Amino acid sequence: MKDRSTALPELASRSLLSWWQQHGRSDPKQKPWMFRADGRWPAAEEGLDPYPIWVAEVMLQQTQLQVVLPYWQRWMQAFPRLEVLAAASEQQVLLLWQGLGYYSRARRLHATSRLLLAELQSHQRDVNAPTKFSHWPVDLEIWLALPGIGRSTAGGILSSAFNSPLAILDGNVRRVLARLHAHPEPPMRAQHQFWAWSESFIDAVPGLSRDLNQALMDLGATVCTPRRPACEVCPWDAQCAAYASGSPQQYPVKEAPRDIPFQVIGVGVVLNDAGEVLIDQRLNEGLLGGLWEFPGGKQESDEAITHTIRRELREELAIEVSVDDKLITVDHAYSHKKLRFEVHLCRWISGDPQPLASQQVRWVKPSDLANYPFPAANVRIIAALLERTA
Template identity: 50%
Template sequence: MLPKQWSKVFAQQQKAWLRHAAPELVSSLLGWWTRHGRHGLPWRLLPGGRQPGPDDLLPAYPIWVAEVMLQQTQLTVALPFWHRWWSRFPDLESLAAASRQDVLHCWQGLGYYARARRLHGVATDLVAAGRPLPTDRAGLEQLPGIGRTTAAAIAATAGNSPDPILDGNVRRLLARLLAFPAPPRQATPLLWTMVELLLGGRGARDFNQALMDLGALVCRSHTPLCHRCPWRLPCRAYSQGIQHQLPVRQALAPIPHVMVGVGIVLDHQGKVLIGQRQPDGLLGGLWEFPGGKQEPGETMADTVVRELQEEVGLTVAVGPELLCFDHAYTHRRLTFAVHLCHVTAGEARPVANNQQIAWVWPHDLHHYPSPAANARMIQALQEHLAGT
């Protein structure tokens, strides 16, 4: 972390420089974006596919959905999910009328399912109250899961408001432009001031998109393409030859590793048992095979037996391992050991009051929204059944 007094001097120097350099920086940025930016994003277009002018308004709903998706993944990944969502829920009313399971199924594969639940909840509340989706930053920031950057991105794209953003791309751009000698998140207020100085109170629709495109296409995290950058000459990191060393990265805590035992239980008809997770927790509302974390001193078979008893009230005999694989989340890494099982006693029942379970034909499992890890288990099960 920068010494406090040195930080103050650094901030004053950078602000003074940026006030002087901002007009040329913005001009070169927008000139580059006009030639090389991503202009065909469907939520940024007028009906008929026309590019909006400075005074044109765009509907906020498709932008809101896109920006929530882009909170967690890159544009190339999010775009097909956005098209799938748009074809299924083209407006606030259709989203509000949908079931939660339909919403989760449409989101399946994108991860961070709480965001889909929040989109659905907001739509339901707004439609019930007869209110439209807000289009100003202050109103958008009142919605669950919407912070300053996402609210600014929506407001500026919809109405060309003077609301800059500060996402990961912009933090990286500014850290290199200013040769910032500490992790950018240690200077969030300063970076907000910097991006506001750059924008200078003008409409931010094209400015925000140009910043995101420059960060995504040129000023990339590990391999910046400085020879293509319109900010190469004024960039402090480039002039010092330290662009690959910036931004300074925050020291990360070790990622915990968890062993998980999973039981795939088939009944005498050939149906398989799945359970639905609690609606508002991690991966809430999704369906999965029962299982859980291995406790100290347990074998994996012990874990599966205990979890099936605790989760669905079944006593099972644990059969052969179907597959074992690693799956990474943002803050932890899991190893799944998946076993075929058969019931020796008991009748499947949900233990929690608001939990659901179901016996499902294996070929119908795709109708139930499930976590990404479950897809590998389903594929392995179907391949096993096809070979028996």
């Protein structure tokens, strides 16, 4: 006979699976990487190609499914196999990622593709032959050693592709577990406890980790939502401590809000006599590393924005410009700061542009800007420039 500590997680896991089989996200169009080529959900003993799953898992880090799906589809059209991604240039990768944010994910995904390809080809006689997913590593430690792969991402890849008995702990799962236990502090302060809870559901019903992880994510995404949880249709309403408290929306407990700094950035859209515009490529560091942008920088206190632009272009590019009409103002918020871009058209006067604070600089035709990956805020600047120069 099973003791109570073993039986409770098993009952909860089985009730979750029963709910998921009826109400889970079962449309292959929603998560195509989780289904076989014939549109069928894989049986426990069947494997899936890890490549599209890995791409999806990285894209889903800090980004919602409905946002990721069209990016994933375009990615798989451009880079349908690991070999194609590994052979691509970083600029091709960043251009396809443009607008998805957290661009370091794309750079790490690209770097990891080359590491994985070398590992897989080391086990093949013909290095030019397509890699087989049965040769992909199934050891958790190997995945954790790769760039951009944490414990939850690795668990998601291996449980999805190979049904490996590994738990996950993404935002949806954290929220579900925090409410189930009415945990009294922010989940990130109790990672060990949350991992133990997640693993207990996987361990309770051996051989179904793929299904259980998907069920936990679907429960969080469709029922146990952040603002208006649908507790009346939840399979765990009888066990949920947050529901019993009468205020499930108060969980997970949030960290105290931090003051978000606000900065004004002066941006110069510099045109030369040939009608070309000057852009520079950011250093490969930070969230936007490797992307192209229009040059500029932070406005100092009591400084006119036109002076900011002239000063920044002199310091970063060693050029002199005439700052002319305002082109556009763009407000953009990141998780850690809010920015206002004050953008002016500028006329290049003198100086050979030098990449003093960037990787490289380039004069390009405005019509060719679509060939370069830019941060999201710059897309509106490009649109305003094209409208002005049309």
